[in-house]
Amino acid sequence: METVRRVISVVVLNEAQVLARVSGLFAGRGYNIETLTVAPIPETDLSHMTIVTRGNQRVIEQITKQLHKLIPTLKVIEHSEMVEKEMVLVKFPIEEKLSDIQALCAAYNGGIVNVGENMVIAMAADEPVRIKHFITATKRYNPIEIVRSGVVAMER
Amino acid sequence: MKMSGAQMIIEAIIAEGVTKVFGYPGGAIMNVYDEIYKQNDFEHILTRHEQAAVHAADGYARASGDVGVAMVTSGPGFTNAVTGLATAYTDSVPLVVISGQVPLSLIGTDGFQEVDAVGISRACTKHNYLVHDIAELPRILKEAFYIARSGRPGPVLVDVPKDITGEIAEFVYPSDVHLPTYKPNYKGNDRQIKKAAEAILKAKKPLLYLGGGVVLSNATDVVRRLAEISQMPAVETLMARGVMGADNPLLMGMLGMHGNYASNMAMSETDLVISLGARFDDRVTGKLSEFAKYADVIHVDIDPANIAKLVDVDYPIVGDINIVVEKLIGHLEERIKPERYQVWRDILKRYDELHPLTYHDSDEVIKPQWVIERIGEKVGADAVITSDVGQHQMWAAQFYPFDRPRQWINSGGLGTMGYGFPAAIGAQVACPDKHVINITGDGSILMNVQELVTASENKLPVINVILNNHFLGMVRQWQTFFYDKRYAETDLSYQPNWKLLAEACGGAGYDVTTKAEFDAALDAALEGGKVTFINVAVDRLENVLPMVPAGGALYNMLLEHKES
Ligand SMILES: Cc1ncc(C[n+]2csc(CCOP(=O)(O)OP(=O)(O)O)c2C)c(N)n1
Numbered sequence: 001m002e003t004v005r006r007v008i009s010v011v012v013l014n015e016a017q018v019l020a021r022v023s024g025l026f027a028g029r030g031y032n033i034e035t036l037t038v039a040p041i042p043e044t045d046l047s048h049m050t051i052v053t054r055g056n057q058r059v060i061e062q063i064t065k066q067l068h069k070l071i072p073t074l075k076v077i078e079h080s081e082m083v084e085k086e087m088v089l090v091k092f093p094i095e096e097k098l099s100d101i102q103a104l105c106a107a108y109n110g111g112i113v114n115v116g117e118n119m120v121i122a123m124a125a126d127e128p129v130r131i132k133h134f135i136t137a138t139k140r141y142n143p144i145e146i147v148r149s150g151v152v153a154m155e156r
Numbered sequence: 157m158k159m160s161g162a163q164m165i166i167e168a169i170i171a172e173g174v175t176k177v178f179g180y181p182g183g184a185i186m187n188v189y190d191e192i193y194k195q196n197d198f199e200h201i202l203t204r205h206e207q208a209a210v211h212a213a214d215g216y217a218r219a220s221g222d223v224g225v226a227m228v229t230s231g232p233g234f235t236n237a238v239t240g241l242a243t244a245y246t247d248s249v250p251l252v253v254i255s256g257q258v259p260l261s262l263i264g265t266d267g268f269q270e271v272d273a274v275g276i277s278r279a280c281t282k283h284n285y286l287v288h289d290i291a292e293l294p295r296i297l298k299e300a301f302y303i304a305r306s307g308r309p310g311p312v313l314v315d316v317p318k319d320i321t322g323e324i325a326e327f328v329y330p331s332d333v334h335l336p337t338y339k340p341n342y343k344g345n346d347r348q349i350k351k352a353a354e355a356i357l358k359a360k361k362p363l364l365y366l367g368g369g370v371v372l373s374n375a376t377d378v379v380r381r382l383a384e385i386s387q388m389p390a391v392e393t394l395m396a397r398g399v400m401g402a403d404n405p406l407l408m409g410m411l412g413m414h415g416n417y418a419s420n421m422a423m424s425e426t427d428l429v430i431s432l433g434a435r436f437d438d439r440v441t442g443k444l445s446e447f448a449k450y451a452d453v454i455h456v457d458i459d460p461a462n463i464a465k466l467v468d469v470d471y472p473i474v475g476d477i478n479i480v481v482e483k484l485i486g487h488l489e490e491r492i493k494p495e496r497y498q499v500w501r502d503i504l505k506r507y508d509e510l511h512p513l514t515y516h517d518s519d520e521v522i523k524p525q526w527v528i529e530r531i532g533e534k535v536g537a538d539a540v541i542t543s544d545v546g547q548h549q550m551w552a553a554q555f556y557p558f559d560r561p562r563q564w565i566n567s568g569g570l571g572t573m574g575y576g577f578p579a580a581i582g583a584q585v586a587c588p589d590k591h592v593i594n595i596t597g598d599g600s601i602l603m604n605v606q607e608l609v610t611a612s613e614n615k616l617p618v619i620n621v622i623l624n625n626h627f628l629g630m631v632r633q634w635q636t637f638f639y640d641k642r643y644a645e646t647d648l649s650y651q652p653n654w655k656l657l658a659e660a661c662g663g664a665g666y667d668v669t670t671k672a673e674f675d676a677a678l679d680a681a682l683e684g685g686k687v688t689f690i691n692v693a694v695d696r697l698e699n700v701l702p703m704v705p706a707g708g709a710l711y712n713m714l715l716e717h718k719e720s
Contacts (some may be wrong), residue, residue, distance in 0.1 A: 013337055016288065017274060028279045058464070065461035071283045071303060074337045 001056035005034070007082045007153045008064060013072035014040050014047040021070050022049060031055060031063050035086075035150030046074060050152045052128075081156045087125040087149040088135065094118045096141040104141075108134045119144065157328075161290050162187035162321040165254060168297035170197045171329050174225050176216060176585050177201070178209040182229025183269060184256025187321035189227075201585065201614055204606040206233050208578035210240020210311075211604070214249050215582030218565045219540055221374060223250040223304050224582065230256045231269030234315075235276070239572060241311050242280035246569030247395065248372055250309035252300050257286065259319040273315040282310030287317065290325040298330045307340030308459040309372060340458060344475025344483065352430075352454045352471040353487035359428035359452075361500040362388045365411075368395025368568065369433015369457060371561040375477035379432060380404075382481050387494035389504055391419040393434050394568045398558035408504055409513060412440040413704045414550045417511035417713060418504050420704065423448055424711040425503075431455045432477050436466040437569070438706075446709035456480050511702070511715055513554055522671060524548060524623040524694040528555040530671075531593060531621065534678060539591040540583045542566060544576035544600030547629040550700045552595040574603025580618040581611055591619065591682060598624040598648050601689075605657070611687035612662030619681045619688045622654065625696045633699050637714075654691035663687035 012018045019038060026033050034052040041048050053063060064078045092101055098112065101122055105111045108131070110124035124134045128151050135146060159167070165188050169177065177200045181189040192200050203209040206228045213224030224244075228237045234255045244251045258267040274286045283303050285296045293316070300312040356362055370379050376399050383390055383406050390400050391411040400407040411419040423429070429451045434440070441447040444466060454471040455463045463472045473480055515525040528551050531539070537559040543549040543566040558564050565583055567575040580594040594601075601622055611618050625632075628646040635643050655665030664686045666677035674692055681688040702713035 016286065017278070017284075020275070021278060024278050062461065062465060069459070069461050071335070071338050 001058060003054055003056055004060065005052065005054050006060050006078060006080075007084055007151060008051045008053060008067070009077040009082070009153055009155065010049040010051065010067055010073060011041070011075040012047050012049060012070070013074065014045050015072055018047065018072050021072065022051075022067065025066055025070065026053075026063075029062070029066065031059065035148075037150040037152050050150070052151050077155050079155055082153040083156055084128055084151050084153045085125055086128045086131045086151045087123060088131050089113075089121055089123050089147045090135070090138050090143045091119050091121050091145040092138075092141050092143055094120060101141055104134070104137055157326070158324055159327045160187065160191070160322060160324050161293055161316065162191045164293050164327050165297065165316070165321070166191045166195055167327060168294070168301070168329060169225060170195075172223070172301045174198055174223065177225045177227060178203055178212040178216070178582065179227030180206045180209050180229070180233060182233045182256065184230035184258060184318045185227060185233070185254070185321070186256075187318065188254070188256070188316075201581075201610065203578060203581070203610045205604060206236035207239050207574065208581070208604050208607050208610065210237045210251065210253060211243065211572075211575050211578035212582035212585070213251055213253070214240060214244045215542060215565055215579030216586045217244075217249050217251060217582070218579070219562055219583035220586035221562065222586075223252060223301060225252050225254070227254045228256070229269070230258055230273070231271050234271060234273045238276060238280065241277055241313065243567050243570045243572045243575055244311040245280045245282065247368065247567065248309050249311065250304040251311035252304050253311060253313050255313060255315045256321070257315045257317040260288070260317045261319070263317065273313065277313050280311075281313045282308075284313040284315065286315045287320050290320050290323045293320065294327055294329055299333050299335065302333045302335070303338065307338075341474050342458070342476040342479055344456070344473050344480035346483070348471055348473045349480060349483045350487055352473060353484055355428055355452060355454060355471060356386065356388075356430065356484070356488060357491060360496070361426045362386075362428040362430060362497065363422050363426035363451075364388050364390035365393075365423070365429050365431045365434050366390055366396040366399050367393045367432065367434025370396055370399050370477055373433065373458070373477045374561070375433070375481065376561045378478055378481045378485070382485055382488075385485065385489060385494070386492050387497055387501065388430070389422060389497070389501055391415070391422055393437070393440055394553050394566070396434070397553055397556075397564040398561045401559050402557035408508065410553055411710070413442070413706070414554065414700050414702065415704075415710075416508070416513040416554070417702060417715065418508035420702070420710045420713060421507045422504050424709070426451045429453045431457075432481065433457060435462045441466065442704045442708050442710040446711070515698075518695065521695045522669070522674065522692055524551050524625070524698055525555050526671070527621065527623060527674060527692055527694065528552050528595065530674065531595075531678065532557045535591050535593070535682070537563070539563070539593050540565065540580075540587055542576045542580040542583060542592065542594045544594070544596040544603075545571045545573045545630075546597045546600060547625070547633060547698070547700045548595050548597045548600075548623040550630075551623070573600040577601060577604050577607050577618065577620060580620070581607060581616055584611075584616040584618050585614075593619045593621060595621050595623065597629060598622055598626060598651065599628045602652075608658060608661035608663050608687055615685070617685045617687060619678075619690065622689060622691045623694050624651075624654075624691050625694050625698070626651065627696060630700070636697070636699065637703075637705070654689045658687070658689040661687075663689065665689045666691065668692045
């Protein structure tokens with residue numbers, strides 16, 4: 001069976017151990033996690049997790065079922081039709097061409113967000129594939145550090 | 157009413173209708189034991205090891221159909237209980253296990269007897285809780301019992317810090333649970349059920365594939381009725397022995413690695429598998445790509461994650477077997493023609509005549525299979541049979557005439573040596589009027605042998621029949637077949653004196669080397685009313701056959717019992 005990339009959204013009760021239950025499930029059953037993000041859903045006692053994973057169709061189906069089986073899981077959404085976004089922070093030496101960096105970030109919904117004595121921090125927020133392109137493009141300006149947020153997604 | 161956390165635990169146990177609790181005290185759980193001392197509503201049975209306490213609660217649950225309750229202290233008390241949790245989890249047994257924990261203020265400080273119980277047990281419980289606040293204790297206790305019993309049953313751990321058991325707060329035991337994230341589906345999808353019924357009507361070689369779920373959901377009657385009206389043949393997994401009844405002509409036997417020829421051939425040639433509460437375990441399927449190769453699959457299970465986990469399923473039905481099969485019968489009753497499957501039944505009958513489940517009996521040495529048959533002749537449907545893990549377990553499953561569900565209790569999924577004796581203790585507590593016989597090996601029995609004392613003290617006349625081959629027999633069998641007879645660390649020639657061992661703990665012991673001695677010992681044990689060891693010297697090199705080598709196709713069985 002063919003390996004596919006999938007984005008899975010999980011709505012869980014925001015309670016102790018819940019992240020451990022989810023990550024433990026992936027570790028224990030040998031599933032792969034590419035990215036995992038989690039944050040509370042405003043004005044509820046729920047959290048939203050977005051997990052990017054890879055596997056064949058049977059594995060993906062098992063992942064969604066096993067996630068659903070966890071007692072604190074309210075909802076599992078597994079779709080190929082998801083709007084996905086990812087954010088990235090990149091630190092550059094101050095000597096680099098700031099106007100070029102500014103322009104590059106602008107093309108990826110970002111900009112320079114912090115300037116220090118000998119570095120600047122820029123950010124971009126875009127589709128995961130585009131974020132990859134962005135990171136490749138930044139190479140020219142000798143990035144010192146790159147931090148990606150992982151993917152967040154919403155069903156269309 | 158205001159009370160301590162410890163009292164809340166007692167009140168919850170009583171409110172849940174629990175009458176027996178198995179356990180072992182220690183520092184972190186002492187407040188609860190102090191309350192146990194003061195009450196008379198339930199009986200606490202002190203095992204001599206926490207693993208045994210959980211297995212006993214598990215045996216109690218399997219024999220009675222009720223939830224089993226066990227109690228242990230923190231740290232080593234809890235870690236000793238882990239094998240029990242994992243055993244119950246793999247076989248979907250409803251348990252509530254309460255463990256003490258160090259006080260909240262010490263959690264995370266590597267305190268004395270602190271271990272991360274919820275962390276360790278996450279993968280071997282259906283759910284677990286660490287209680288952070290006494291205000292949530294009543295709700296958590298209620299949920300624990302509800303989750304353990306409902307849906308696909310399983311063990312639930314409640315880890316309670318010592319200061320919470322000592323704290324006083326208002327107690328109202330909830331009458332309901334409020335769990336929006338946990339809603340098992342019992343009903344089954346009507347459209348799928350209808351389609352499945354049509355598939356049965358169209359099939360030429362349908363086969364009922366019955367698993368432990370039929371026992372767990374108390375669905376034996378309705379399953380037997382489905383077989384009866386349709387005259388479809390059936391095979392049972394290790395966990396479903398007793399569902400069809402030994403004398404039922406529709407029962408082909410047990411399938412899988414040590415299944416009989418007709419059952420494994422039935423699965424290999426069927427055109428429609430009707431899987432009820434079974435989970436396509438690798439010990440059942442053998443090589444997956446060859447398993448039920450010509451069949452469509454109807455898969456009924458309460459746990460959606462079991463469906464299509466290993467094989468492709470044509471008719472997935474999530475639901476309770478009782479409800480789903482009742483609906484199936486509704487669709488089939490008027491229309492099904494049992495004659496349709498006559499040819500199929502004849503084929504299977506011929507397979508069974510070709511290679512019946514058998515063994516070569518002997519006058520010189522006792523054959524283990526003979527012992528099982530003999531016990532069956534003596535106590536048959538009256539007894540509850542537990543077992544440990546190994547050859548003896550497979551012979552018991554093959555040769556005992558199981559007639560009803562909950563008569564056969566064994567660790568099928570995890571294969572836990574040391575399970576049988578404490579489980580038998582739990583079963584004896586649940587069924588005081590029945591004979592409870594643990595069929596065990598000279599390896600397995602030593603893994604919880606200290607329970608002789610528990611059984612003696614509580615006057616629980618469990619009979620342990622030790623099929624003694626002076627080997628870790630099942631491992632020795634694999635060494636014979638697949639490791640060129642290099643018997644690495646499986647020779648158990650150095651033996652205890654079994655009779656004296658039993659007697660030293662207040663039980664009775666018999667050493668048996670002939671059939672006549674076995675009969676006499678069994679009679680005496682059945683009469684004796686004491687926990688008993690019957691140490692039976694059996695043929696050392698007997699193998700469990702048929703055998704499908706691990707990973708092989710189900711239809712490729714080693715069949716011949718060669719004279720040794
Ligand atoms: C706790 C545990 N350890 C190891 C095993 C591996 N194992 C499976 S069967 C077996 C041999 C059992 O020997 P015995 O109880 O004498 O039974 P026999 O096979 O001889 O009937 C072993 C070691 C196991 N199933 N459980």
